[in-house]
Amino acid sequence: MAKRNEASVREKLSRESIVSAALELADREGLGAVTIRRVAQDHHVTPMALYWHIKDKDELLDGIAERLFSDVVLPDTSKSDWHVQLRESLDTFLTAVRPHPAVAELTMTRMLASDAGLTVADHVLGLLRSARFSEEQAAEVGSYLLCSIITLVTSEPGRGHLLDKETREEAIRGKKATLRALSPSRYPYVSASADALASCADEDSYYARGLDLLVHGTRGVQPK
Amino acid sequence: MAKRNEASVREKLSRESIVSAALELADREGLGAVTIRRVAQDHHVTPMALYWHIKDKDELLDGIAERLFSDVVLPDTSKSDWHVQLRESLDTFLTAVRPHPAVAELTMTRMLASDAGLTVADHVLGLLRSARFSEEQAAEVGSYLLCSIITLVTSEPGRGHLLDKETREEAIRGKKATLRALSPSRYPYVSASADALASCADEDSYYARGLDLLVHGTRGVQPK
DNA sequence: ACCTGAACACCGTTCAAGT
DNA sequence: ACCTGAACACCGTTCAAGT
Numbered sequence: 001m002a003k004r005n006e007a008s009v010r011e012k013l014s015r016e017s018i019v020s021a022a023l024e025l026a027d028r029e030g031l032g033a034v035t036i037r038r039v040a041q042d043h044h045v046t047p048m049a050l051y052w053h054i055k056d057k058d059e060l061l062d063g064i065a066e067r068l069f070s071d072v073v074l075p076d077t078s079k080s081d082w083h084v085q086l087r088e089s090l091d092t093f094l095t096a097v098r099p100h101p102a103v104a105e106l107t108m109t110r111m112l113a114s115d116a117g118l119t120v121a122d123h124v125l126g127l128l129r130s131a132r133f134s135e136e137q138a139a140e141v142g143s144y145l146l147c148s149i150i151t152l153v154t155s156e157p158g159r160g161h162l163l164d165k166e167t168r169e170e171a172i173r174g175k176k177a178t179l180r181a182l183s184p185s186r187y188p189y190v191s192a193s194a195d196a197l198a199s200c201a202d203e204d205s206y207y208a209r210g211l212d213l214l215v216h217g218t219r220g221v222q223p224k
Numbered sequence: 225m226a227k228r229n230e231a232s233v234r235e236k237l238s239r240e241s242i243v244s245a246a247l248e249l250a251d252r253e254g255l256g257a258v259t260i261r262r263v264a265q266d267h268h269v270t271p272m273a274l275y276w277h278i279k280d281k282d283e284l285l286d287g288i289a290e291r292l293f294s295d296v297v298l299p300d301t302s303k304s305d306w307h308v309q310l311r312e313s314l315d316t317f318l319t320a321v322r323p324h325p326a327v328a329e330l331t332m333t334r335m336l337a338s339d340a341g342l343t344v345a346d347h348v349l350g351l352l353r354s355a356r357f358s359e360e361q362a363a364e365v366g367s368y369l370l371c372s373i374i375t376l377v378t379s380e381p382g383r384g385h386l387l388d389k390e391t392r393e394e395a396i397r398g399k400k401a402t403l404r405a406l407s408p409s410r411y412p413y414v415s416a417s418a419d420a421l422a423s424c425a426d427e428d429s430y431y432a433r434g435l436d437l438l439v440h441g442t443r444g445v446q447p448k
Numbered sequence: 449a450c451c452t453g454a455a456c457a458c459c460g461t462t463c464a465a466g467t
Numbered sequence: 468a469c470c471t472g473a474a475c476a477c478c479g480t481t482c483a484a485g486t
Binding site for chain 3: 269
Binding site: 108112118119121122125126129135136137138139140141142143144147148150151152154155157175179182186187188189190192193195196197200201206209210212213214215216217218219220221 | 332336342343345346349350353359360361362363364365366367368371372374375376378379381399403406410411412413414416417419420421424425430433434436437438439440441442443444445
């Protein structure tokens with residue numbers, strides 16, 4: 001077997017293979033690198049070839065978002081309290097999204113545009129309805145909660161959409177330096193928290209606290 | 225006085241006037257319409273003229289984000305409980321951002337990149353420190369809270385980044401129809417909440433509940 | 449100091465044409 | 468059914484040149 005580069009290993013052109021290539025590209029080089037022309041290159045094909053399989057670039061982005069949603073493995077509805085189940089469900093969504101921070105934002109506007117996304121949304125809405133939220137309240141809170149999970153990922157300190165490890169650490173060092181150089185009299189709290197603002201010391205506790213905040217918050221606005 | 229169109233009314237070229245033009249353009253036609261070339265047109269000037277006043281497009285976006293932060297009027301530190309003050313502070317940020325939903329997302333990654341943004345962040349961090357959050361916890365929770373305010377705006381149901389009123393209402397009607405057409409057996413809760421998922425019935429209560437959720441959530445993760 | 453003209457290396461997309 | 472070639476209307480940005 002001859003050595004093959006990643007491009008030549010691409011399977012036959014199809015909607016699925018196009019989405020896969022785009023997702024991998026985004027994971028490696030960021031969403032900005034995802035270009036009709038670049039994805040076509042990965043398949044050794046002209047840009048226009050893609051248009052046989054997808055309507056336009058937006059449909060490609062739809063496909064990526066759908067991929068993330070279909071990675072969510074919803075827990076079985078159990079006998080636990082609704083807020084325990086809610087935490088589990090949000091956690092599984094988080095687990096699906098965390099490996100793909102560069103494309104996470106795509107899911108925010110596309111939750112109701114695919115079967116996979118609808119399934120996740122319906123599940124969360126169901127839990128909220130079981131906690132006496134009205135149809136309207138469940139809709140607003142539910143979609144906000146899912147978007148907030150995305151925000152947790154995209155706003156994680158130290159995630160500057162930078163991809164390769166060295167560049168990222170270099171950027172974090174720079175950010176720390178900048179923040180530490182700030183006037184402690186003008187920005188006492190920011191300069192005191194400089195390191196933590198530049199990069200997340202412990203990802204797991206960051207995400208755990210984020211989930212706790214959202215679930216506690218939801219309980220706080222529970223009707224009745 | 226002769227009638228003048230909006231373009232001819234533009235003042236002399238400067239960093240500030242460029243940012244103003246870009247912000248107005250984004251408010252009218254969305255962030256995608258903000259282009260070096262379009263902003264230059266508004267000033268009756270060639271695209272390259274802008275590069276005398278700004279380094280590149282990213283600096284222009286920085287300027288827009290800074291504008292939003294400088295619209296925030298932070299409340300005086302009062303004798304209220306920290307969580308009451310937190311709610312007030314988040315609310316003033318929300319008030320500053322709500323008129324500019326199309327550019328709200330720009331502030332998420334630029335909070336610590338301008339004096340105005342740093343001032344807001346420092347204020348929130350201070351409140352959290354007063355509630356026994358550690359430097360690290362305050363950093364993570366504080367920046368997440370501010371980002372969550374943005375998310376509240378950008379994920380408001382019915383905000384499809386669409387600008388003119390008729391097009392937007394047409395889009396909402398379409399969205400409602402699509403969601404209502406969904407199989408009630410597969411997606412019982414989504415179809416029951418179809419209308420509320422497509423558009424926000426009462427913006428003020430939506431935002432009030434969002435703020436409540438975040439403040440309750442923060443209290444829920446308060447140390448000790 | 450401030451702006452222009454021409455050019456470069458990119459985009460997404462259409463449309464007629466090939467097989 | 469599936470892909471190509473050429474073209475169009477856009478981008479951001481550089482660089483030498485003008486005033």
